[in-house]
Amino acid sequence: MSEFQNIGLIGRTENNSAVLSLKRLMTFLEGKGFSVVLEKETSLSVPNHKARVSTRDKLGELCDMVIVVGGDGSLLGAARVLAKYNVPLLGINRGRLGFLTDITPDEIEQKVGEVLAGKYLVESRFLLDMSVTRDGKLVGKGSALNDVVIHPGEFIRMIELDLYIDNQFVYTQRSDGLIISTPTGSTAYALSGGGPIMHPKLDAISVVPLNPHTLSSRPIVVEGSSEFKIIIGRQNIANPHVTCDGHDQIITEPGNVIRIHKKPDRLTLIHPIGHNFYEICRSKLNWQNGN
Known part of the structure; x- marks a missing residue:
């Protein structure tokens, strides 16, 4: 049975x-x-x-x-x-x-x-939890299997934000936005933004700037247990939007704090026997086949 x-x-x-x-x-x-x-x-x-x-x-x-x-x-x-x-x-x-x-x-x-x-293979994937607070009060939250994206919304305007990882200041950035991606999401929007492809088994999170104002701003990969804090700059004209997998959209205001960390619950994916991540990449991303 x-x-x-x-x-x-x-x-x-x-x-x-x-x-x-x-x-x-x-x-x-x-x-x-x-x-x-x-x-x-x-x-x-x-x-x-x-x-x-x-x-x-x-x-x-x-x-x-x-x-x-x-x-x-x-x-x-x-x-x-x-x-x-x-x-x-x-x-x-x-x-x-x-x-x-x-x-x-x-x-x-x-x-x-x-x-x-x-006859199947089992794979475990982690998700991200995201919350937005305003003056210390929760104004919205969501979860993502692929990514949490901060973007300008309807109008294309530069966003200024401060990024902290594990309470350590990383940088103040001016860009079109920021993608915080799981390995699952590394072949989605983060890939379009120039981020690295991460194997699904990796316990890692990538941070991918969207069209940063400085050419030296590059994607970085950090531990999967990392805690992110992003503060929306008070000089922003636009009110940046935050989405989880393209859903749960929250409109932020200058000074709002976005927190992102790994979700305690993990997703269990089932694949047929023979499932191969690299073969999928070759097929979907048109990688060259060897002779």
């Missing part, structure tokens, strides 16, 4: 191809006798189903595993909610790049079947 009996499903409902894959996956799971639990919003795209329905939060309590059908963004959203439950996530790619959702639609029965039979 499989260790996974209650399978939660989250789908990218606005994507027709994702809905088709979701229905195909449901048919496969129910045909094999597994109990399917549909996330509430996802259930609206599957009329006349007979599965249980749950809020996304409750999936973590009801399920032994959650399968996400969509792109990396869909999996990021699920991870932020479900990491605290320690329920493993498996991704079926119906997006574009697919660094996290690594089963292709035509492999659903084969690869999901192998996972349910106990």
Whole structure:
């Protein structure tokens, strides 16, 4: 008997191809006798189903595993909610790049079947917690599997900020913003900003300036246990925005303090046998293949 009996499903409902894959996956799971639990919003795209329905939060309590059908963004959203439950996530790619959702639609029965039979790899990823305080009072918070990004918002204006790591002053920087990235996020926005690619097993965090005013300002990589404090400069004309994985947007004011550190809860990702980070990089980033 499989260790996974209650399978939660989250789908990218606005994507027709994702809905088709979701229905195909449901048919496969129910045909094999597994109990399917549909996330509430996802259930609206599957009329006349007979599965249980749950809020996304409750999936973590009801399920032994959650399968996400969509792109990396869909999996990021699920991870932020479900990491605290320690329920493993498996991704079926119906997006574009697919660094996290690594089963292709035509492999659903084969690869999901192998996972349910106990043939899989387990990977642990850490997330970041972020908070913003104003005059000592909490005004917003969020969590991120990829990155926390400070940016100007609607208008492109230079931001001034002070960066501290583990209570040690690093620099005052003028730039278009700052990306604080996990290894998971190092192949996302941080990569576009010129940051380093970090292997997912690394316990490290990268700090990537966005178009810094000085050419000597470069990305740095620090320990994963590092605590970040970023003070928004009082001379800023713009009110910088803070986002976590592109969500949980908070508009800051001059003098506000942003704190970022590793989240205590970790995400458990499941991959099919044969999953290879470097092979994914070669495929998704068009690295050259050897002869």
